[in-house]
Amino acid sequence: MPRLTVAAQLDEIDGLVILPRDTAHWTGEDDPLHYYYRPLTGRLYRARLALIGRLLGPGPFGAILDAGYGSGIFLPELARRATRVVGIDVHDEPEQVRATLTPFAIDAELHTGSVLELPFEADTFDAVVSVSVLEHLRELDVAIAEFRRVLRAGGSVVLGFPVRNPATDAFFRIFGYDPREIHPSSHSDILAASNRAQGLAVEQVARLPWFAPLAVAAYVGVRLRAV
Numbered sequence: 001m002p003r004l005t006v007a008a009q010l011d012e013i014d015g016l017v018i019l020p021r022d023t024a025h026w027t028g029e030d031d032p033l034h035y036y037y038r039p040l041t042g043r044l045y046r047a048r049l050a051l052i053g054r055l056l057g058p059g060p061f062g063a064i065l066d067a068g069y070g071s072g073i074f075l076p077e078l079a080r081r082a083t084r085v086v087g088i089d090v091h092d093e094p095e096q097v098r099a100t101l102t103p104f105a106i107d108a109e110l111h112t113g114s115v116l117e118l119p120f121e122a123d124t125f126d127a128v129v130s131v132s133v134l135e136h137l138r139e140l141d142v143a144i145a146e147f148r149r150v151l152r153a154g155g156s157v158v159l160g161f162p163v164r165n166p167a168t169d170a171f172f173r174i175f176g177y178d179p180r181e182i183h184p185s186s187h188s189d190i191l192a193a194s195n196r197a198q199g200l201a202v203e204q205v206a207r208l209p210w211f212a213p214l215a216v217a218a219y220v221g222v223r224l225r226a227v
Contacts, residue, residue, distance in 0.1 A: 005204065010076050010104055014046045017076045024071050025100045027091045032132070033071040047208055048219050049074055050184065052131055052160045055206060055223040056081070060125040067115045068133035072108065074095040078129065079106045086125070088113050092094045120150045127151075131160040135183040140193035148199045148226060157200060159223040163187045163207070163217045187220050200224040 010017045018024075021037045035041040052074070059081035067079060069087030078085050086109045087094075092109035101108055113119050115130065116139055128147045138144055147157045162168055164179070164186035171181040194202055203225050207217040214220070 051221045065125045065128045067130040144197045
């Protein structure tokens with residue numbers, strides 16, 4: 001897909017190509033779509049995607065899997081970097097999300113399913129991206145093993161997840177969430193699972209803001225390489 005064509009038709013905010021606010025499809029209560037466009041939360045939520053994009057690199061990639069694509073907010077940016085873009089999520093609205101992408105000439109393959117049992121053959125993707133998914137799971141080893149299974153040799157897995165600390169707990173409580181219920185796995189849990197994953201080596205750990213110690217940061221990104 002021509003990168004300039006995709007970029008020219010979409011909004012670019014903070015260096016990211018994302019769907020215009022009035023076209024994006026909200027997929028349900030667990031979808032943080034609205035936070036990407038609000039004045040107070042938008043900069044942080046978009047910064048998460050920018051962090052993942054930097055860790056992923058510009059490509060070009062043959063095939064990328066967005067594991068937990070939600071409303072498809074990150075798919076336009078991934079489409080600039082890959083020939084084939086695939087998404088999977090537990091919600092049952094892939095057709096509605098696909099309809100929001102079609103006017104922008106983005107032909108993403110969207111599936112309903114779990115990251116704990118990916119419906120793809122081994123060695124399918126050059127990169128797997130998963131943004132703010134693993135903190136919602138307890139079966140971290142299973143999910144990361146599935147990412148490795150569908151990844152080609154030398155490919156990358158890029159994970160993004162929030163830091164658990166008093167400040168982030170307070171943030172979620174402000175918006176009516178129990179942080180332990182919505183996020184059963186902490187950043188420490190996910191980092192530990194990443195380090196012990198078979199067939200993957202941690203290449204880089206980054207955080208938001210970049211100058212903050214990990215314990216008081218807001219968000220973490222990790223890039224793993226298939227070995």
